Every structure is written in structure tokens, then in C-alpha cells.
Amino acid sequence: MTPAIRxxxxxxxYGKVRALDGLDLEVESGQVFGFLGPNGAGKSTTIxxxxxxxxxxxxxxxxxxxxxxxxxxxxxxxxxxxxxELGLPSRKTAxxxxxxxxxxxxxxxxxxxxxxxxxFGLQLDRPLRALSKGNKQKVTIVQAFMHDPELxxxxxxxxxxxxxxxxxxxxxxxxxxxxxxTVFLSSHVLAEVEEIAGSVAIVRAGRIVDVDDVGALRERxxxxxxxxxxxxxxxxELRGVPGLTDLVVDGVTVTCRMHGEPGPLxxxxxxxxxxxxxxxxxxxxxxFMEFYRDVVPVGVDPVDRPxxxxxxxx
Amino acid sequence: xxxRTGTVMGGALHDHRHGLVxxxxxxxxxxxxxxxxxxxxxxxxxxxxxxxxxxxxxxMGFDAIVSASGYVGATVYSLLGALLVLVCxxxxxxRLIAGDEEAxxxxxxxxxxxxxxxxxxxxxxxxxxxxxxLVLSITTxxxxxxxxxxxxxxxxxxxxxxxxxxxxxxxxxxxxxxxxAATGRRSxxxxxxxxxxxxxxxxxxLSPLIDAPWMETCSPFSWYIGHExxxxxxxxxxxxxxxxxxxxxxVAGWVPFRRRDLMV
Numbered sequence: 001m002t003p004a005i006r007x008x009x010x011x012x013x014y015g016k017v018r019a020l021d022g023l024d025l026e027v028e029s030g031q032v033f034g035f036l037g038p039n040g041a042g043k044s045t046t047i048x049x050x051x052x053x054x055x056x057x058x059x060x061x062x063x064x065x066x067x068x069x070x071x072x073x074x075x076x077x078x079x080x081x082x083x084x085e086l087g088l089p090s091r092k093t094a095x096x097x098x099x100x101x102x103x104x105x106x107x108x109x110x111x112x113x114x115x116x117x118x119x120f121g122l123q124l125d126r127p128l129r130a131l132s133k134g135n136k137q138k139v140t141i142v143q144a145f146m147h148d149p150e151l152x153x154x155x156x157x158x159x160x161x162x163x164x165x166x167x168x169x170x171x172x173x174x175x176x177x178x179x180x181x182t183v184f185l186s187s188h189v190l191a192e193v194e195e196i197a198g199s200v201a202i203v204r205a206g207r208i209v210d211v212d213d214v215g216a217l218r219e220r221x222x223x224x225x226x227x228x229x230x231x232x233x234x235x236x237e238l239r240g241v242p243g244l245t246d247l248v249v250d251g252v253t254v255t256c257r258m259h260g261e262p263g264p265l266x267x268x269x270x271x272x273x274x275x276x277x278x279x280x281x282x283x284x285x286x287x288f289m290e291f292y293r294d295v296v297p298v299g300v301d302p303v304d305r306p307x308x309x310x311x312x313x314x
Numbered sequence: 315x316x317x318r319t320g321t322v323m324g325g326a327l328h329d330h331r332h333g334l335v336x337x338x339x340x341x342x343x344x345x346x347x348x349x350x351x352x353x354x355x356x357x358x359x360x361x362x363x364x365x366x367x368x369x370x371x372x373x374m375g376f377d378a379i380v381s382a383s384g385y386v387g388a389t390v391y392s393l394l395g396a397l398l399v400l401v402c403x404x405x406x407x408x409r410l411i412a413g414d415e416e417a418x419x420x421x422x423x424x425x426x427x428x429x430x431x432x433x434x435x436x437x438x439x440x441x442x443x444x445x446x447x448l449v450l451s452i453t454t455x456x457x458x459x460x461x462x463x464x465x466x467x468x469x470x471x472x473x474x475x476x477x478x479x480x481x482x483x484x485x486x487x488x489x490x491x492x493x494x495a496a497t498g499r500r501s502x503x504x505x506x507x508x509x510x511x512x513x514x515x516x517x518x519x520l521s522p523l524i525d526a527p528w529m530e531t532c533s534p535f536s537w538y539i540g541h542e543x544x545x546x547x548x549x550x551x552x553x554x555x556x557x558x559x560x561x562x563x564x565v566a567g568w569v570p571f572r573r574r575d576l577m578v
Contacts, residue, residue, distance in 0.1 A: 014578060051425045054575045073316070077427035087418025091329045100325045104317045104426035143422065 002065040004029045004151050004182035005050060009059035012045050012206075019045040021206035022059065027184055032177055034197030034214065035186040042206040043186040044084050047155050050184075051081055064151060077105060080144040084155035084186070086136070088128040094139050095124030101143045109146030116142040119168055133160040145172050152176055154185040158192055170196055191281050194218055222259040223279045228252055230273035241265050257282075317428050322436035325423075326410060327443070334444055337402045338451040344398055345455040348389040352382060353463055382465040386456060387544035391475050395452050396539075399479060400511055403445050403487030408503035410437045412494030415577060424576050434495060434568055441491055445484040449476050467544070474543040481556035482538035486511050488560045492567020498574065510534070534559060 005027040012020040020042045027033045037043050048054040049061050052068035052075075061068055066075050089097060095113070102110035117124050122138040131139070137160040144152060152173075158166050173183055173196050187193045193200060194214045202210040202217075210217075222245075235249035243260040252275075258265055262279065269277075327334075389395075411434070414420045423433055453476040460467035486507050494503030517533035518540060520526070530536040537552035537559075 014575075048577065053421070053424055053577050055573070073427040073429050075427075076425060079425075081422070081425045083418075083421045083425070085418060086421055089325075089329050089414075089419045091332070096328070100321075100328075101422055101426065103321045104325075104423065104428055106316050106318075106427075 001029055003027055004064060005184060006062040007059065010056055010061060011058040012049060012054060013057045019206055023206060023208055025201055025208055027182060029182050030180050031199060032173060032183040032197045034193030034200035035184060035203065036190060036193065036200050037203035038188055041203045043203060044155055047153055047186060050153055078150045080147065080149035080152045082140045082144040082154040082157050086140055088136055088139065090129035093125055093127050094122060094131065097128060097139065098143055102146065105147055112146045113142060116146055120165060134162065137161055141169060150181055152181060152183045156187055157185055190221060219260050221282050222257045223281055225256050225258045226278040227254040227269055227274060228276035230275055233272055237268055241268055322423065322428060322433055323439050326437050326440045330406065330440065334447060338447055341395055341398050341448050342451045342455045344394045345390045345452045346459065349386060349456060349459045352385050383467055383544045386467060387475065387542055390452065391479060391544065392539055396479060399445060399448050399483040400486055402448060403441065403483040404490040404504055404507040406444055407441050407487035407490030407507065408494045408500045410441055410491055412498055412503050413500040415498055416500055421577050430572060434571060438491055438564060441487045442484050445480055445487060449480045452476065471544050471547050474548040478538040478543055478553060481553055481560065482534060485534060485556050485560040488563050492563045495567045496570040
């Protein structure tokens with residue numbers, strides 16, 4: 001079966017700055033695939049190469065079995081794209097813009113605009129310039145999904161959505177999955193993709209440093225746990241708990257890093273009077289630092305897009 | 315299923331519709347202001363003025379303004395009217411690809427199943443349509459005023475001059491458009507087109523002063539107004555040169571635009 005996305009040795013330079021440095025990626029058809037990396041790692045650059053907005057410096061890209069350049073409009077007709085940073089034409093209303101985008105697709109998707117707008121609580125008669133960030137994101141979600149594309153390429157799709165809408169978004173992804181569409185979504189936060197994606201690739205400084213399924217990655221990342229007890233607790237009790245690292249016991253307060261399931265730690269803690277429990281998913285940035293310090297030579301910073309300062313996620 | 319022809323153009327026109335109305339009113343007002351001023355000054359006053367003018371002013375073309383045609387040609391078509399059309403065409407031309415690309419509002423157009431050439435051609439059509447509307451606005455205003463004030467402007471000569479203004483404004487707008495599309499930078503498009511406009515204007519007026527006919531030969535402003543079409547009618551040579559400028563620049567902009575990275 002042809003992979004939905006395949007890149008081999010993909011290189012992209014912006015002038016003298018190398019954004020992608022030999023990226024090898026394969027996304028099977030029908031998968032929900034997370035594309036994770038810190039800002040400036042090359043996520044958006046990769047995505048824009050898939051859409052033929054950018055042309056590769058070296059290496060090959062194939063989308064649904066075709067090079068984006070040769071596939072042209074016919075290939076783009078089969079893709080739904082949600083840009084990471086989109087400027088919306090301020091003089092149109094949300095509805096005018098969505099129907100315009102449907103017309104660019106020969107009318108495909110127009111019939112679903114009303115329904116999708118309702119699901120996300122998007123008011124179609126409001127001018128785009130008056131919309132909040134979250135509402136703008138709704139517009140981009142509707143236009144990406146409305147024509148039931150075979151491949152969805154979503155660049156940080158949920159970054160501005162509240163939890164309720166994130167759930168609605170997840171439902172859309174599930175529906176796409178049911179009809180065997182491929183979903184490729186990028187994020188710099190693991191939590192954002194872990195509930196929808198089956199597999200993830202991690203990109204850093206323009207290369208894939210790891211491809212894994214979400215569960216394994218989450219286990220490796222672990223959580224930072226803070227426990228507070230009613231009375232001081234003996235550190236030795238916790239030392240034997242499997243999957244715990246970086247244990248610090250300071251009187252009634254315990255901090256540690258927990259990998260894997262929380263059961264064993266909870267069992268030990270429950271023997272005492274717990275007054276506070278806090279478990280926080282670790283930042284992906286920390287994970288990168290921890291796991292890839294050796295892979296990535298020291299001093300190589302995430303590659304910035306020229307002219308945009310720190311927001312170099314292109 | 316493909317987008318119908320004109321979909322991209324319709325979308326862009328919709329975005330710029332308020333500007334189009336505003337500019338059309340502005341150029342009509344400019345044409346009106348100059349023209350209604352003419353009878354109140356009167357021919358005789360101009361003649362008196364001319365006698366007191368130095369030779370320099372005659373060379374600048376002020377001596378032609380004694381007739382209504384000369385006056386309208388020297389004011390509306392050579393000064394404010396032309397300037398307004400140019401400013402509109404150049405700023406719009408630079409915005410239609412480069413400006414909208416910089417603002418990020420073209421990303422979904424480019425990602426849509428529409429060939430790049432169609433985005434290029436249909437947005438270029440928006441530019442020409444806008445200039446056409448402005449020129450029509452000026453022409454109609456002048457035709458009406460000519461009847462009302464009995465100025466005796468010859469309709470065909472008016473059309474000849476307006477045709478030149480359309481090609482001149484559209485051509486320089488196309489320079490801004492093509493340079494913007496080639497570079498992705500709105501400011502570069504504006505700089506290129508306004509430099510060319512300034513040089514064209516200066517060459518046209520300097521040419522007789524310093525006796526350098528080559529300046530007129532290569533000035534698009536001379537191609538447009540040098541033959542005084544409001545007095546002499548159509549100037550096929552000038553019009554052809556202006557049309558050629560637009561086509562050459564339009565094609566030259568497409569070649570790099572076709573290959574370059576978008577939205578960077």
C-alpha cells in the first residue's frame with residue numbers, strides 16, 4: 001500500500017539557514033500520526049513542502065504516491081490543510097470566506113459548512129477581523145475538514161481551542177479515521193496529540209530523532225509528581241517503587257518523576273494521609289533535552305525561519 | 315472538480331471592493347475640480363498668464379492649457395488624475411500577491427486545488443479591472459462636464475487619452491504586481507514601480523529642456539501623453555509600447571513566481 005506521506009533525505013534551506021536536514025518520514029495510509037517537535041524544529045517547513053508551498057532543496061517528497069509539484073491541483077484537491085499561522089482576509093465574514101474556499105474546490109464541502117459551523121459554535125455572519133483567536137481556529141478547522149479529504153495535514157490544530165472544542169475536534173478526527181482518511185498533525189505539546197494519534201515522530205533541528213507509538217513515548221517522558229502528606233514520611237518506603245526517579249523527600253513533601261502507570265506509587269502513598277497530589281506531564285522540551293542531548297550536537301539551535309526572529313517554526 | 319474561472323478574481327475583488335469605490339470617487343472628484351475651474355478662469359486670463367510666463371513654463375507644456383482640451387490634458391491627465399490612478403494601481407498591484415502573501419491571507423488560496431498560474435492571472439485581472447473602473451470614472455465625469463460646461467472635448471480623443479491612461483496606470487501597476495510576485499515583498503514592488511514612474515515623468519519633462527530626445531523615447535509617461543492625444547487623437551505607437559511593457563513585465567514576474575517558495 002502506498003504510504004500517505006513519504007519523505008527521503010528531505011533537505012530545505014532558507015538562504016544559508018538549513019531548516020530541514022535530511023528528514024526521513026513515512027506515514028501509512030489510514031493512520032493518525034503526530035508530528036512533534038519544539039518550535040523551530042522544522043514542522044511547518046515539512047508541512048509546507050507537502051502542500052507544494054515550498055520546494056525542496058534536496059531529497060524527495062511523496063504525498064499519496066505523488067510528488068506535490070507534479071501532483072499539482074489534482075493532488076491538493078485530495079488534501080485538507082490547516083495552516084499553523086494563518087492570516088485571514090479581514091474584509092470577509094467567516095461564511096463568505098468558507099464558501100469562497102469551497103468554490104476554490106469546485107464547490108466541494110460547501111454543503112457541510114453550516115453543520116460544521118454549528119458543531120463548533122462558529123458564527124458565519126461575523127467579519128473575520130472581529131474573531132478571537134479561538135474563533136479563527138474554528139474557521140481553519142471547518143475549511144480543512146469540510147470536503148472530506150483523503151489526507152488531513154494539520155499544523156497545530158488545537159493550540160487555541162478550549163477543552164470542549166478540543167473534544168469536538170477529536171470527534172472530527174475520529175470521523176475522518178472511520179472513513180479511512182489519514183491524519184497528520186503537528187504539535188509542540190505531547191498532550192495535544194497523545195489522545196488522538198497512534199504514532200508520533202519527533203523532529204528536532206530538521207531531523208526525525210524518534211518514531212514511536214504514543215504510549216511508549218508517554219512512558220518514557222513520565223510525569224512530575226508532587227505529594228504532600230499530613231506527617232513526615234520515610235524516604236526508604238518510596239525508594240522501592242518501580243518507575244520512580246529523581247526522588248526528593250523533604251519532610252512532608254515528596255517530589256519525583258514517575259514513568260509508567262501510577263498504581264505502585266499510589267499504593268504506597270495511600271498507606272499514609274495524603275493532603276495533596278499533583279502530577280504534571282513533562283514538557284516535551286525537557287524530554288528532548290533529556291533523550292537527545294547525545295544525538296544532537298551541542299550548540300545546534302532550532303533552525304529559525306529567516307526574518308521572523310524567534311518564531312521560527314517553519 | 316475544479317474552481318470556475320473567475321473564482322480567485324471574485325474573491326480578491328470582494329476584499330478590495332471598498333477601496334475600488336473610494337478611489338473611483340476620488341478620481342471623479344479630481345477631474346471635476348480641475349474642469350469646473352476652467353471656465354471661471356477663462357481663456358483670456360490664461361493668455362495674460364502666458365505672456366508673463368518664462369520660456370521654461372512654455373516648455374513644461376503650460377502654453378497648451380489655453381484650450382479646454384489642452385487644459386484637461388495638462389491637469390487631469392498629466393497631474394492629479396494620473397497621479398491618483400498611479401498611486402492606486404501601484405499600491406494595489408504590490409498588495410495583490412506580495413502584500414496578501416506577507417499578511418498570510420493567501421496561504422489557503424495557494425493550498426487550494428487551483429494552479430498557481432490562475433492565482434497569478436486572476437489577481438492580475440483584479441488590478442486591470444480596478445484601473446479600468448478608475449479610468450472610466452474619469453472619462454465619464456469629463457464627458458458629462460464637457461456637455462454641461464460646453465467645453466467641446468472631442469469624445470473620441472477623450473477615449474484615446476483614457477486608453478493611454480489605462481495602459482499607463484495598468485502597466486505601472488503590473489510592474490508593482492510582477493516585482494511583488496517575483497520577490498514576495500510588497501515594499502520591493504512599490505519601490506520598483508514608483509521609481510519607474512518618477513523616472514518616466516522626469517524624462518518626459520527634461521527631454522525637451524536638455525535636448526535629449528532619447529529620454530522621451532524610453533519614457534512610458536511620454537508614450538502615454540507625449541503626443542497629446544486629447545488634441546491629436548490616438549497614438550498607436552505609444553499605446554503599443556505601453557501594452558508591450560505590461561505584457562513583458564507580467565511574463566517576467568510569472569517566471570520566478572512559478573518556481574519560488576511561497577509564504578516564507
